[in-house]
Amino acid sequence: MTTIVISGKGGTGKTNIAALLVRILSENKLVLAIDADPDTNLADALGFPVTKTVGDIREGFLDEKDELAPELDKQSYFESRVMSIIEEADRFDIIAMGRPEGPGCYCYANNILRAVIEKLEGNYEMVVIDTEAGLEHLSRRTVRDIDLLLVVSDVSKRGLDTADRIRALANELNIRVKRIAVIANRVRNEHDREKLKNMAEKMNLELIGFIPFDEELAALDLDGLPLTQLKDDSPAFEAVKDLVERLDLN
Amino acid sequence: MAEEFPFEISPMYEGERVRKGDMYVELGGSTKDGFELVQVVDDPNEVEDGKVTLIGPDILDMEEGGFYPYGMIYKVAGEQLETDLEAVLERRHHEFQPYMQGYMHLNQRYDIWVRISKDMIKNGLKSFEQIAKATMMLYKNELPFIEKMEAIYITDEEKVKEELAKAMEIYKARDERARAMHDEDADVFYGCTLCQAFAPTSVCVVTPDRTSLCGAMTWFDCRAAAKVDPEGPNFPIEKGECLDELKGEYTGVNEKAVELSGGEYDRIMLYTFMEYPHTSCGCFEVIGFYMPEVQAIGWVDRNFPAATPNGLPFSSMAGQAGGGKQTLGFLGIGIQYFFSPKFLQGEGGWTTTAWLPKDLKDRILEAIPEDMRDKIATEEDATDVTQLMEFMKKVNHPMVAKWAAEEEEEVEEAAEAAAPEAAAMPQMPMMQPGMMPQMQLPAFAPSGGAAGGIKLVLKNANIKVEKIILKKKE
Numbered sequence: 001m002t003t004i005v006i007s008g009k010g011g012t013g014k015t016n017i018a019a020l021l022v023r024i025l026s027e028n029k030l031v032l033a034i035d036a037d038p039d040t041n042l043a044d045a046l047g048f049p050v051t052k053t054v055g056d057i058r059e060g061f062l063d064e065k066d067e068l069a070p071e072l073d074k075q076s077y078f079e080s081r082v083m084s085i086i087e088e089a090d091r092f093d094i095i096a097m098g099r100p101e102g103p104g105c106y107c108y109a110n111n112i113l114r115a116v117i118e119k120l121e122g123n124y125e126m127v128v129i130d131t132e133a134g135l136e137h138l139s140r141r142t143v144r145d146i147d148l149l150l151v152v153s154d155v156s157k158r159g160l161d162t163a164d165r166i167r168a169l170a171n172e173l174n175i176r177v178k179r180i181a182v183i184a185n186r187v188r189n190e191h192d193r194e195k196l197k198n199m200a201e202k203m204n205l206e207l208i209g210f211i212p213f214d215e216e217l218a219a220l221d222l223d224g225l226p227l228t229q230l231k232d233d234s235p236a237f238e239a240v241k242d243l244v245e246r247l248d249l250n
Numbered sequence: 251m252a253e254e255f256p257f258e259i260s261p262m263y264e265g266e267r268v269r270k271g272d273m274y275v276e277l278g279g280s281t282k283d284g285f286e287l288v289q290v291v292d293d294p295n296e297v298e299d300g301k302v303t304l305i306g307p308d309i310l311d312m313e314e315g316g317f318y319p320y321g322m323i324y325k326v327a328g329e330q331l332e333t334d335l336e337a338v339l340e341r342r343h344h345e346f347q348p349y350m351q352g353y354m355h356l357n358q359r360y361d362i363w364v365r366i367s368k369d370m371i372k373n374g375l376k377s378f379e380q381i382a383k384a385t386m387m388l389y390k391n392e393l394p395f396i397e398k399m400e401a402i403y404i405t406d407e408e409k410v411k412e413e414l415a416k417a418m419e420i421y422k423a424r425d426e427r428a429r430a431m432h433d434e435d436a437d438v439f440y441g442c443t444l445c446q447a448f449a450p451t452s453v454c455v456v457t458p459d460r461t462s463l464c465g466a467m468t469w470f471d472c473r474a475a476a477k478v479d480p481e482g483p484n485f486p487i488e489k490g491e492c493l494d495e496l497k498g499e500y501t502g503v504n505e506k507a508v509e510l511s512g513g514e515y516d517r518i519m520l521y522t523f524m525e526y527p528h529t530s531c532g533c534f535e536v537i538g539f540y541m542p543e544v545q546a547i548g549w550v551d552r553n554f555p556a557a558t559p560n561g562l563p564f565s566s567m568a569g570q571a572g573g574g575k576q577t578l579g580f581l582g583i584g585i586q587y588f589f590s591p592k593f594l595q596g597e598g599g600w601t602t603t604a605w606l607p608k609d610l611k612d613r614i615l616e617a618i619p620e621d622m623r624d625k626i627a628t629e630e631d632a633t634d635v636t637q638l639m640e641f642m643k644k645v646n647h648p649m650v651a652k653w654a655a656e657e658e659e660e661v662e663e664a665a666e667a668a669a670p671e672a673a674a675m676p677q678m679p680m681m682q683p684g685m686m687p688q689m690q691l692p693a694f695a696p697s698g699g700a701a702g703g704i705k706l707v708l709k710n711a712n713i714k715v716e717k718i719i720l721k722k723k724e
Contacts, residue, residue: 062466066586069421070428071337071470073358076344080357084280088270103552105533107445108466111483119265 002249003127003145007135008152009162010039013185016217017152018130019045019227020240026091028250029125035096036131043087043094047226052085053098058109078109079116086120093124097137126249133162138175146170148247149180155192157199159184164203183209183243209243211236255384256374258351268354268365275312277320279363283410284320286362287417288340294327299398302382306406309366309378320364321404321413324386328397337424339393341474346388350381359421360414378403428470431458433498433520433592438486440472441506446483449531451511452574453518455487455503459592460520464533465584497522497596515576522596523547527581532572534582536610539567543635544642546649547594548605551585556629559605559638585610588617601648605638622648 004021008014019042022033035042035050043050061078068074087094121127131137138146151166153159163182170177184196187210200207214236220229230237244250278284291297312318326339340358347355352367352375366375375381382401390396404410433439435458442454442462456462458469467475467484475484490502498520507518507529517526523538530537536551541560550564557563571580593599600622606614608628615623625645632638642650 065466069359069425070468071341071424073341073344073474074471076356076358077361080361080363083267083356083363090271093269104535105445105464105466107448107533108462108464111444120267122265123267 001121001124001127002147003121003129004148004150004249005129005131005138005146006150006152007131007133007166009133009154009159012152012154012159013211014152015040015042015045015130016221016227016236017150017183017185017211017240018042018128020230020237021244022046022092022128023228024237024241024244025126025128025249026089029091030123031092031126031128032121032124033092033094034127034129035094036129036137038097038099039132040130041096042130043096044224045227046089046092046094047228048087048089048094050085050087050094050096053096054082054085054113055098055100057081057085058106058113059099059102061109062104062106075112075115078112079119082113082116082120095120100136133166135166135169135173138170138173146175146177147179148249149177151180151182153182153184153196154186155184155188155196160196160199160203160205163205167205179206181206181208183207183211185211186213187211188213208247209239211239211243255350255380256376257353257370257380257384259349259384259388260351261349263351263353264345264348266348266351266354268352268367272367272369273365274314274368274371275309275366276317277364277366277405278361279317279365281317282319283360283407283414284362284364285360285410285414285417286322286340286343286358287413287420288324288326288336288343289420290331290333290336290339291325291327294398297325297327297398298400300383300386301400302379303400303402304378305402305404305409308376308405309371310376312405314368318405319407319410320362321402321410321417322362322382322385323402323404323413323417324389324399325402326389326396326399328395330395334427336420337428339389339396342389342392343385346385346392347381349388350384353381360418378405431469433457433459436469436489438488439500439503440467440469440476441485441487441510442467442472442483443510444483445531445533446574448533449529449572449574451514452529452531453503453507453510453515454531455506455518455520455528457520459590460528461584461586463528463531463535463582463584465535465586468586494519494596497525498592499526511574518576519596521592521594523581523594523602524578524597527576527578528583529574529576530571530580530582531574532568534568534572535585536583536588537564537567537571538581538583540579541604541635541638544604544639544649545652546604546642546647547602548638549583549603549610550607551610553609554607554629557633558607559627559632559635561634585614588614593617598648604642604647604649605632 006014006018015037022031025031033042033046085095149170151163153163160182167180170180182200182205184207187193193210197207212235214234216234217227217230217236220227344355344358347353352370354365356363382403386399386401389399404413439455439457442456445464446452454462456467456469456472461468472484475482476486487506488502489500490505491500493499493501499517503520504517507515511529515529518528519526520528523540536549538547538549539558539560540547548558548560550558552564554564567580571577572582587593594602600619603626605627608630611626611628618626625647627638627641631641
């Protein structure tokens with residue numbers, strides 16, 4: 001199983017990149033897409049809106065725990081609830097983590113959740129996780145080893161700064177990450193490329209790809225339509241496909 | 251293993267998900283009835299070992315992609331088996347069935363959700379009998395004290411409904427038995443270190459009468475977790491010798507306290523507030539606080555945002571007393587502990603409680619003895635200690651007698667069996683024999699307003715009183 005985490009500054013289009021990755025990877029592999037960013041919606045971008053999230057289940061569990069039968073196996077109960085909210089597409093499944101934690105105690109719920117997610121991930125060849133720059137789910141250890149942490153930046157110094165911070169955070173959290181790399185999104189011209197390349201080099205960031213600005217994608221985005229409708233020969237699609245091939249993910 | 255099955259059986263298939271596109275049929279789940287039940291049969295002659303009965307269509311009679319009801323009943327017999335073990339045996343069903351490759355089994359009891367993969371059929375699965383036989387083989391291999399076992403599988407809609415209704419009664423009876431279990435009935439308690447990252451010296455002792463402070467772990471949960479993962483955060487604590495039945499002091503708990511707190515604490519009393527109380531983590535649902543002005547305890551939960559009568563909100567007290575410390579005057583608890591018969595047993599139970607937030611009080615009203623319900627103030631009655639004091643006087647809170655005892659001269663009169671007739675007084679809470687070494691009745695003044703009256707102090711009393719009616723002399 002290969003685990004790819006997509007992160008980056010808000011507004012860089014990372015969810016679109018994640019959606020394209022899932023679409024392309026699932027042509028050859030069975031993929032689990034995890035939407036771990038409460039602000040965005042990977043599931044929508046993939047055309048499979050989810051109605052319930054793991055967060056909802058966790059809250060529900062904490063609310064009703066006192067009423068559950070005393071000898072109930074809570075882990076198996078929790079597991080089946082999580083399984084029931086997975087959306088099943090043809091070649092990939094989607095699960096949304098939902099809202100972050102409230103003020104109560106989550107030690108037990110998260111401990112169960114870790115075991116459940118780990119078990120679930122074992123069923124897939126590829127796991128793609130879309131997460132916010134704060135890496136909350138990584139710090140909660142709901143995700144363990146990561147093969148590739150892909151940070152999406154827009155054409156801005158701030159985008160790269162966030163990449164830098166995410167790299168530092170990942171090191172701090174003591175999660176095993178095999179490779180951290182940056183891709184730049186909505187790149188318009190050669191000037192953008194050169195500038196970003198130089199900045200990344202100075203910051204010692206590995207910049208591995210450029211996704212060009214894509215009119216068709218922008219139009220789908222504007223109408224809130226899923227990226228499954230994006231044509232195979234659109235520039236963004238081709239760039240992500242090229243990236244997948246170069247990284248040998250297929 | 252004489253039997254040959256057309257599917258692999260191994261723990262490595264546990265957690266295997268059968269996706270919708272790969273499934274041959276779905277059984278139970280959210281659309282159809284389903285249940286599993288293990289029943290211990292006392293007379294071994296009533297169990298035919300290895301027998302499988304199927305009521306309803308067999309697997310190959312089912313339509314591919316269809317959804318069907320599913321009931322699985324197992325009858326077991328063995329010299330060492332007793333009804334109390336049924337729940338433990340049934341739990342293993344969820345462990346064993348997923349060992350079959352291509353067979354997804356989720357949840358338990360009346361909530362089971364099963365999917366059988368197309369691959370299973372392709373590889374030669376022909377009948378539920380094979381599923382039942384493999385399951386029973388696993389049971390008997392792993393639990394050799396099962397001497398005989400037979401299975402009844404049901405896929406007929408009506409019959410599943412009928413048997414499910416019967417099973418519901420059995421689950422209910424089982425739950426009632428489990429809820430009636432007390433610390434005295436358990437050989438071991440359990441420890442939990444799940445939140446030690448936040449509370450390094452916390453010693454969370456989970457007993458049948460005391461859920462974890464976070465409210466998430468019952469004694470049953472810990473027992474199951476300790477069995478599944480012996481190296482994990484839940485482990486048994488041998489009770490050892492009971493040093494104090496009333497306050498809940500056990501040698502085994504004390505020993506574990508030393509170990510878990512890194513030597514910080516060496517005594518923990520499970521049912522007290524003011525003497526070697528349980529440590530408080532950072533995860534507790536409710537914190538109790540002693541208010542010296544009224545010599546009583548208030549409780550506040552995480553959801554109550556305002557200050558309590560002692561001037562502090564939940565968050566400040568949690569910050570002070572949390573982190574795994576044993577702090578006199580503060581105690582973190584799980585909400586279920588309010589319902590425990592051991593609730594502050596060392597201090598006289600509910601009589602010491604004087605304040606609760608309204609929402610919390612409503613939620614746990616059933617736990618409060620009837621005669622104490624009107625005597626516990628909420629934020630609607632008192633928001634500071636002075637108001638609380640007034641309230642307690644008005645409702646004649648049991649602790650008011652204590653204040654009086656300290657102010658007035660001691661006039662002690664030994665209580666005799668006969669109840670004295672005097673001014674009107676509310677009913678006394680019901681006492682259990684042997685639980686109250688010292689009890690003070692509240693001082694009461696005759697309603698005429700004249701000074702005087704009497705005070706009763708019972709020392710080392712061992713009495714059981716259901717009701718005392720005191721009437722003014724005509």
